[in-house]
Amino acid sequence: MRILLVLLLCLPGWANAEIYEWRDANGSTHFSDRPVADAKTVDIKPGYDFYKVKTVYDGDTVVLEDSRKIRLLGINTPEVQHRDKPADAGGDEAKHWLSDKLKNTRVRLEIGVEKTDKYGRTLAHLFTENKEHINLQLVEAGLAAVSIYPPELRYVNELVKAQDKAEQAKIGVWGRPEYAATPVGSLTEAGHPGWTRLVGKVANIRKTRKSVYLEFSPVLSAAEGDTFEARIESKWLDLFPDVNGYLGKTIEVRGWLNKNKGHWSMLIRHPSAVKENP
Structure with a gap:
């Protein structure tokens, strides 16, 4: 009968249904997706590959x-460190922590909505045999920053809460001067390599069909026409509060800088990358 249960769970529509088990007058065991008298719910524990x-x-x-x-x-x-590129501050610490954590254990994957990225890497949350959520623990230790790419929104609340706590405690990257928020007005022509935090006042909001642009002041290197703007793709606006509320406010944005035709920009994919300054 247990073999029958496994077969039922493999059928479309049964894997996520409530399964009921009962015995008839002859002592035979039966399974169904509908409750009957004296039936009990079967506790289904999904199998995992480690x-x-x-x-x-x-x-x-x-x-x-x-x-x-x-x-x-x-x-x-x-x-x-990668080829001729030196390591970022905190990079070796994160790698060593992860190496120690995964030593002598196995992991299971919770694969993302988009199963792979453009480099062919499998996108996943990692869990150890002891049910430790590795992605979350890296954030809790201040060794990682939250970086959400919709539609991958699983565990967002837990990750953001852990980051807020680590940031307030100034542990890991949050205590390093290399990752302190930089005023928009202090950007130079060289910009900033890697992930960074920028703070400035939103002077204007510009909208197109595909994106909303938060334009910051002051203008950078006015003689060269440099400016900075944070771009939010219109398809993800429902994740954000009313973006018009950012106008005139000093906010912090987090991500990677890009430069195009003399204009600095940063793609903001999720509201966790925007912080309003008190």
């Missing part, structure tokens, strides 16, 4: 024993 981690590439990327490269969802850790 894998050993072969290589820890950096604080948010690992390689499994089956050679899949896994990119941890919802977070970003500083870069480690």
Whole structure:
């Protein structure tokens, strides 16, 4: 009969249904998706595949024993040394923490809505055999910043809450001067490499069909026409509060700088990347 239950759970529509078990007068066991007299609900525990981690590439990327490269969802850790590029502050600490955490254990994956990224890496949340949520623990330790890419919104509330706590305690990257918020007006032509935090006043809001632009003041290097704006894609506006509320306010935005035709910009994918200054 247990074999029958497994077969039922494999059928479309049964995997997420309530399953009931009961015995008839002859002592035979029956299963159904509909309650009957004296039936009890079967406690279904989904099976998981666990894998050993072969290589820890950096604080948010690992390689499994089956050679899949896994990119941890919802977070970003500083870069480690790569070819001729030096390590970012905190990059080695995040990698070492992850290596120690995954030593002598196996992990299971909760794969994202978009299963892979443009580099072919599998996108996932990692959990150990002890039910430790690795992505979350990196944020709790201040070794990773929250980095949400819709539609990957699983565990967002937990990640943001953990980041707020780590940031308030100034642990990990939040206590490092390299990651202190920088005034928009102090940006130079060289910009800022890697993930960064910028603070400024929203002087104007410009809207197009595809995006909303938060234009900051003061103008940077006015003689060269440099400006800075944060861009929010229109398709994700429902995730944000009314963006018109940012007008005239001093806010902090977090992400990566890009420059196009003399204009600095930063793509904001989720409201967790925007902080209103008190």
